[in-house]
Amino acid sequence: MNKAGEIRVIALGLIRDDERIFLSEGYDPVKQETFYRALGGGVEFGETSHDALKREFQEEIQADLTNIKYLGCIENLFTFNGRQGHEIIQLYQCDFADSKFYQLESLIFSESQNHKHRALWIDISRFQSGELRLVPEVFFEYL
Numbered sequence: 001m002n003k004a005g006e007i008r009v010i011a012l013g014l015i016r017d018d019e020r021i022f023l024s025e026g027y028d029p030v031k032q033e034t035f036y037r038a039l040g041g042g043v044e045f046g047e048t049s050h051d052a053l054k055r056e057f058q059e060e061i062q063a064d065l066t067n068i069k070y071l072g073c074i075e076n077l078f079t080f081n082g083r084q085g086h087e088i089i090q091l092y093q094c095d096f097a098d099s100k101f102y103q104l105e106s107l108i109f110s111e112s113q114n115h116k117h118r119a120l121w122i123d124i125s126r127f128q129s130g131e132l133r134l135v136p137e138v139f140f141e142y143l
Contacts, residue, residue: 008087011053012040013065013094014142017102020121021143023134024109030082035133038091039119041111049090060109061119064097076136091142 015022015038023036041056043049050068057063074089096102106120124143127134134140 004083006086008085009043009049009090010040010087011043011049011056011090011092012038013053013057013068013092014038014071014139015094015096016143017121019125020123022096022101022119022121025118025120026135028080033133035135036122036127037135038139043090050092053090053092053094060111061101061107063101065094066097068092068094071142074136074138076138078136089136091139093142 022039024039026035026037027033028035039057039060040053041060043052047055050070053068054065057065069092071091071093074091076085076087076089078085078087104121106118108116108118110116122132126132127140
């Protein structure tokens with residue numbers, strides 16, 4: 001989580017396989033709500049968002065990306081764990097280079113020592129029906 005009052009630049013990868021997308025699962029203890037978002041992470045100083053995207057997928061789930069295509073920029077203002085957040089998202093559409101990732105049900109990855117997350121394939125219809133929550137909601141415009 002970034003410092004209060006800081007705008008964070010992140011690169012996220014939207015990976016789609018027919019009617020499903022690959023997302024990471026998050027939980028907000030204050031809202032007691034589970035949500036889903038694309039994988040990726042922070043852009044470091046001196047690094048392009050394209051390079052950051054590739055590095056984050058490599059670090060988090062040891063995956064190489066291919067067919068990386070820039071989709072657009074999203075400004076996201078949100079509250080997580082009772083704190084206001086502000087991020088500029090550089091959104092990319094991409095594919096896994098290794099087909100084994102398409103066979104997986106889910107996988108567990110670590111963002112840090114004590115932060116374990118689950119990444120999984122989810123049918124887009126489950127978000128459209130309102131059963132599950134995709135953040136930020138503007139992602140729908142890119143699906």
